[in-house]
Amino acid sequence: MSDPNTTESTNGISRRTALKGVGATLGAAAFAKAIAPIASWAKDQSVDEFLQNHYRELSPEQMQKVIERIEAETKEDYGADVTIKDAKPQAGVKFAYALNLSICVGCRKCAKACHIENNHDRPSGNSYIRVLEMKKGSLDMEHGRADYSGPVPKSDSFYMPVQCQQCDNPPCVDVCPVEATWKEKDGIVAVDYNWCIGCRYCEAACPYHARRFNWTKPQVPKVEITPVQGYLSNRMRPQGVMEKCTFCMHRTREGKLPACLEACPTGARVFGNILDPESEIRWVLENKRVFVLKEELGTKPSFYYFFDE
Amino acid sequence: MSKISTSESSASHLVSYPKFIWRMLVLATEGNWLFYAWMIGLTAVALVGLNAWAVQVTEGMGVTNMTDHVSWGLYIANFTFMVGLAAGGVMMVIPAYLYHDEDMHDIVIIGELLAIAAIFMCIGFVVVDLGRPDRFWHMIPGIGKFHFPVSMLTWDVIVLNGYLLINLHICGYLLYNRYRGIAPNPRWYIPFVFISIAWAISIHTVTAFLYQGLGGRPFWNTALLAPRFLTSAFVSGPAFIILALEVIRYLSKYKVGDGAIKILVNIMRVTILINLLMLVSEVFTEFYTGGSHTASAKYLYFGLHGYNALVPWIWTSVGLTIVAAILLLRPKITQCPVMLITACVLAFVGIWIEKGMGLIIPGFIPNTLHEIVEYLPNGLEWRVSAGIWAAGLIIYTLAIRVAMPIFTGEVSLKKDTHV
Numbered sequence: 222m223s224d225p226n227t228t229e230s231t232n233g234i235s236r237r238t239a240l241k242g243v244g245a246t247l248g249a250a251a252f253a254k255a256i257a258p259i260a261s262w263a264k265d266q267s268v269d270e271f272l273q274n275h276y277r278e279l280s281p282e283q284m285q286k287v288i289e290r291i292e293a294e295t296k297e298d299y300g301a302d303v304t305i306k307d308a309k310p311q312a313g314v315k316f317a318y319a320l321n322l323s324i325c326v327g328c329r330k331c332a333k334a335c336h337i338e339n340n341h342d343r344p345s346g347n348s349y350i351r352v353l354e355m356k357k358g359s360l361d362m363e364h365g366r367a368d369y370s371g372p373v374p375k376s377d378s379f380y381m382p383v384q385c386q387q388c389d390n391p392p393c394v395d396v397c398p399v400e401a402t403w404k405e406k407d408g409i410v411a412v413d414y415n416w417c418i419g420c421r422y423c424e425a426a427c428p429y430h431a432r433r434f435n436w437t438k439p440q441v442p443k444v445e446i447t448p449v450q451g452y453l454s455n456r457m458r459p460q461g462v463m464e465k466c467t468f469c470m471h472r473t474r475e476g477k478l479p480a481c482l483e484a485c486p487t488g489a490r491v492f493g494n495i496l497d498p499e500s501e502i503r504w505v506l507e508n509k510r511v512f513v514l515k516e517e518l519g520t521k522p523s524f525y526y527f528f529d530e
Numbered sequence: 531m532s533k534i535s536t537s538e539s540s541a542s543h544l545v546s547y548p549k550f551i552w553r554m555l556v557l558a559t560e561g562n563w564l565f566y567a568w569m570i571g572l573t574a575v576a577l578v579g580l581n582a583w584a585v586q587v588t589e590g591m592g593v594t595n596m597t598d599h600v601s602w603g604l605y606i607a608n609f610t611f612m613v614g615l616a617a618g619g620v621m622m623v624i625p626a627y628l629y630h631d632e633d634m635h636d637i638v639i640i641g642e643l644l645a646i647a648a649i650f651m652c653i654g655f656v657v658v659d660l661g662r663p664d665r666f667w668h669m670i671p672g673i674g675k676f677h678f679p680v681s682m683l684t685w686d687v688i689v690l691n692g693y694l695l696i697n698l699h700i701c702g703y704l705l706y707n708r709y710r711g712i713a714p715n716p717r718w719y720i721p722f723v724f725i726s727i728a729w730a731i732s733i734h735t736v737t738a739f740l741y742q743g744l745g746g747r748p749f750w751n752t753a754l755l756a757p758r759f760l761t762s763a764f765v766s767g768p769a770f771i772i773l774a775l776e777v778i779r780y781l782s783k784y785k786v787g788d789g790a791i792k793i794l795v796n797i798m799r800v801t802i803l804i805n806l807l808m809l810v811s812e813v814f815t816e817f818y819t820g821g822s823h824t825a826s827a828k829y830l831y832f833g834l835h836g837y838n839a840l841v842p843w844i845w846t847s848v849g850l851t852i853v854a855a856i857l858l859l860r861p862k863i864t865q866c867p868v869m870l871i872t873a874c875v876l877a878f879v880g881i882w883i884e885k886g887m888g889l890i891i892p893g894f895i896p897n898t899l900h901e902i903v904e905y906l907p908n909g910l911e912w913r914v915s916a917g918i919w920a921a922g923l924i925i926y927t928l929a930i931r932v933a934m935p936i937f938t939g940e941v942s943l944k945k946d947t948h949v
Contacts, residue, residue: 255581262588362900398683399668400675419661424601428746436592461661
């Protein structure tokens, strides 16, 4: 690497400098060309969205503006008129779910109802619920499969739907580097879709395969969009962020039942306020031999399973 | 090379520092035809990668082969390896400063510059893995929400950026003073050198903790992970530096003493064997114990229920590492450059597979519900990754191109002023 400055003539230096200039110009042009797709993407991103603060930092007035903006964006992107509400957790309420494995038949109607209620991406058929077909005689998930087909129930199998366990000690919340996911007062683990950076560390940390990433912008036909939406739950998610089951927060915080429960044809699902001594969920927890998944991990799920007999 | 008075020096910094920066810029764009060809080639690859990443941001990460089952892929695999490479650079710093090895002292900067380039690549691999790179600012303490100290990822942000700053300071300070022809004041860099040694350990430990702390992923949830990360880093780091030294030896007139290479080879001889020992220990624990805990290891080494995409990868890695270890054990390897280079390349590639495809991917297979969904990176992911490697090599090449003439005194303020 000899230094050309000392050996070449003045003429040579200027030629070299000119070549460098040409090189730099070509390089800059190639750079602009390479990065061009981002420009078209950036056009669709609003400054308000970019600067939007964390969910828990927004004042009621700011929240109102954000909701209006997202409703307008949904109209623009999907053609649908939707109303987004930000229902808050109620005092004295902590939600829990229980599932009777003796009567679940594995029909996957819960998963389908979730898909529709939560405005999931249609082409991928996404749902927050995965139903495992398990061989009788083992609770080891290694002997289960989610891709089963044919008529159900099969005589040698039982069926175990798995969704977010709304852990009291959630690993997904711990690992998030930006506090984009947290535990609400009523026990639901929520995600701020406008704060998540999409690193997917929570997806790696979750022991229940409960979290989903928006690998593309969700596609849902206008007529199929559930128009009653919750800010932290079933509103249209942006591309590149995490999402998860919220126990249908937009329904359950207003006294309704989760969509998966309403869709269940066998009554295998029990949902309610664990702090209410008269609730059905309390009765189940007190009278059935319930268990939680992967108890040894110390995640303290709010989702229980039990057998009848 | 005595110290000049403080008042004189502080006044002259305003003149000499811009001169120093300008001289580095000039050096960075000067070279022979081989240098230009190399840089143009790397730039082309980097731009192809940039374009692929731009497509990924626009279309969404669905254009990669990653899924909700295998949610980290080639990017995080490369990231993990790259942290090791950055940490491995310290294996020149320890002999140079702790053992005052003369040969090593002259070229220790090559290791420190490698750390800088590798950290830039680390940051690149994290950024391309983000679904929302536009929200990067959410991680900045103060204006965003920095989930410290609970999230290990925030620790990683701190240690990686800290390591970058420390090495930038050390290299910048030493080069600037060499350029001015002044003996560097130990007070301003020796403490940082010692911090950088401890810090190098920390970057790879914390990165291992990212995975090791996840109870839901039995394949990663082992106390051996961090020690093994360090051991393999102290194979791949010295291997890359030896390769860089050989290139410098053949393509430039700078003297690279045999002593430095001998020390690095001796380090590798030990670390590569410890790494193999740890491999045996891991494999034994997995397979002798058995049970569902072993599913990922079974999948990785032998395939599971007919799925075996990673089997050729891991056995290639094991094979390369063993051959490299045997070559390195030959006493005369330092006298035979071909054999030495072969051993380093084999070790480097072996560790790259082991710390990447062999570690990150099987953590997800089978998934936490024991479903098996396989993953192999697609063309776009390879392009983005190659782009970041090319960008890192650009940084490393330029850094060495600038540092060597200044470090050897071939370029200095005095000479520049007289011209």
